[in-house]
Amino acid sequence: MTLAACASAPTPVGRMSDLELTWHQAQSAVPDMIGGGVTTISDPSRQELLASTGRKFPVVMYMHGCTGISDSDRALMRTIAKAGYVVVAPNSMARKYRPLQCASWNKQGGFNLFVFDFRQEEINFALQQIAGNPWADWDNLFIVGVSEGGLAAAHFRGGLFKARVITQWTCHGSTWVRGIDGPEDTPVLAVVRKDDPWYTSGSGKQAGDCSTFFGDKRPGSESIVLEEGQGHDVIDDPGVVSRIVDFLGRYRTAKPQPPVQRGNNDDVLPLR
Numbered sequence: 001m002t003l004a005a006c007a008s009a010p011t012p013v014g015r016m017s018d019l020e021l022t023w024h025q026a027q028s029a030v031p032d033m034i035g036g037g038v039t040t041i042s043d044p045s046r047q048e049l050l051a052s053t054g055r056k057f058p059v060v061m062y063m064h065g066c067t068g069i070s071d072s073d074r075a076l077m078r079t080i081a082k083a084g085y086v087v088v089a090p091n092s093m094a095r096k097y098r099p100l101q102c103a104s105w106n107k108q109g110g111f112n113l114f115v116f117d118f119r120q121e122e123i124n125f126a127l128q129q130i131a132g133n134p135w136a137d138w139d140n141l142f143i144v145g146v147s148e149g150g151l152a153a154a155h156f157r158g159g160l161f162k163a164r165v166i167t168q169w170t171c172h173g174s175t176w177v178r179g180i181d182g183p184e185d186t187p188v189l190a191v192v193r194k195d196d197p198w199y200t201s202g203s204g205k206q207a208g209d210c211s212t213f214f215g216d217k218r219p220g221s222e223s224i225v226l227e228e229g230q231g232h233d234v235i236d237d238p239g240v241v242s243r244i245v246d247f248l249g250r251y252r253t254a255k256p257q258p259p260v261q262r263g264n265n266d267d268v269l270p271l272r
Contacts, residue, residue: 058140063149
């Protein structure tokens with residue numbers, strides 16, 4: 001008896017679990033040399049395009065903030081992809097039941113603590129989907145997180161990621177969210193604004209920065225506190241974007257690759 005035929009049939013969208021939807025509606029960006037752009041993951045075309053190159057690409061898991069994937073997120077994803085990475089952003093807001101964890105009008109967060117568990121599930125499930133693809137360089141996995149996504153990136157306990165980027169979060173807060181998990185030899189780049197209103201006046205006064213939790217066992221880590229500017233966002237700062245790309249490149253292992261055979265058109269195709 002075999003279940004192969006059943007296993008190969010795609011799950012109808014209406015029957016997908018919440019977790020499956022976060023992958024099905026995830027967004028991705030690929031290097032310009034094979035199409036570029038940001039789009040969803042719901043079509044097999046882009047995976048086939050990636051596989052057809054015969055190359056393995058470093059992969060960046062991108063974790064969005066508490067209100068979903070923004071234009072600033074897509075811009076950063078595109079920039080990282082231009083540096084040669086495949087960037088995949090699980091869409092937490094695709095869940096059928098996904099309450100907001102934050103309120104922009106009063107800079108408060110932490111309303112539904114189970115959402116923190118949601119984000120860890122989304123990382124794990126996305127890794128499972130990526131794992132079997134011939135285009136994914138499993139030795140060059142990275143994670144970049146923004147705000148609530150930065151917290152998720154910090155708290156993933158596995159050792160698969162070669163380096164982590166935490167933006168728009170201070171690593172401070174209530175005991176159940178503070179700090180950095182994962183191997184102590186994994187380098188971390190953390191970026192936050194000194195006068196971020198979410199952490200100086202809202203969200204339980206989580207002032208500070210992630211360097212408090214680096215210690216002596218996290219070599220290569222760096223915490224950047226922006227002295228100038230206002231507001232929560234830092235990923236729309238060209239200098240910050242450049243530092244993120246440079247940081248990822250520092251820990252990326254270069255490997256010999258066959259030449260890319262570019263298609264006849266430059267249309268943005270989805271990934272599956």
